[in-house]
Amino acid sequence: MKTQRDLPQPNQALLSQLEQIAKGIGETFAPFCEVVVHDLLDPQHAILSIHNNLSGRQVGSPATELGLARIADPVYPQIIANYDNRFADGRRAKSTSIGIKDEQGRYVAALCLNVDLNMFGTLQNMLTQFCQTGSSAIKETLDPANGETLHDYIDKFAASRGKTPQGLKARERRELLAELKQAGYLEVRKAIDTIARHLGVSRATLYNDAKSALTLP
Incomplete structure (x- = not known):
């Protein structure tokens, strides 16, 4: 889902471009990865857009703890990659958060990716089951002269x-x-x-x- 509020200048161009990046990433990694754009200049309604909504949040929802930490501290790490996370219903997630700064070095936005590990776990179990062979002692190769x-x-x-x-x-x-x-x-x-x-x-x-x-x- 994509909805975008009217963005204040001078950050409208920056956030608009960030939205296009989020859209492209979301389309590439659907349906496994949720991609969220946060407007850190409006922490009470930080979420600008959500692609592949896996968390159940809505556009206009408030900033996360990471977003608030960046707002409070301009030297907070700009990239936090592959950290363990959880969706509200308990599903495991792997998340990456990228802070976006303006020309003054102030955090104005964030691009966040949340990968649903449960989906991959299910797929992994299916592949494991498919690749299993029987317990027969018979050994054979279909290309003995390889x-x-x-x-x-x-x-x-x-x-x-x-x-x-x-x-x-x-x-x-x-x-x-x-x-x-x-x-x-x-x-x-x-x-x-x-x-x-x-x-x-x-x-x-x-x-x-x-x-x-x-x-x-």
């Missing part, structure tokens, strides 16, 4: 010879490719690219090795 599996196979092959994958000689690479061919790994899409990168050789070199891999004596 990049990580290839890397592990190559690493173990190289380690058995006391080398790194990049240190394998041409004959050893051919032996490796023969094993991978027999295990079905070379049938996987882009397997040659994955293996070449892990061995630190070009695709052309590995293709030449692959051609002779099955003709080893």
Whole structure:
């Protein structure tokens, strides 16, 4: 909901621009985030507008404790971010309050964001439930010859010879490719690219090795 009173000069332009910022933030983070514009020059009727009203307050409601603290103390922190808060009905909220000063350094307004954590808690519970799997001991991967599996196979092959994958000689690479061919790994899409990168050789070199891999004596 948006309602805006007539604003006194010289702060009308500032508050009008702040209202546009609040509107944009509210539209971006709806429906999870309430965005409130406070006119601190009128603390008894401080709330100028509320977007995504989650707190049940009304335009024209008085300033909050933070607003009154800023009115009383110009050196009060200008940004207080992500502090724990509560809506009137007890729902948890995460709030951020940004004080706006005029040219004289006086607080004239505040932009406040209140995120309803209960909404995210419900969503988190739904996602947790959705991602749960059964207790069956069966383990399966739908891509047994993926990049990580290839890397592990190559690493173990190289380690058995006391080398790194990049240190394998041409004959050893051919032996490796023969094993991978027999295990079905070379049938996987882009397997040659994955293996070449892990061995630190070009695709052309590995293709030449692959051609002779099955003709080893």
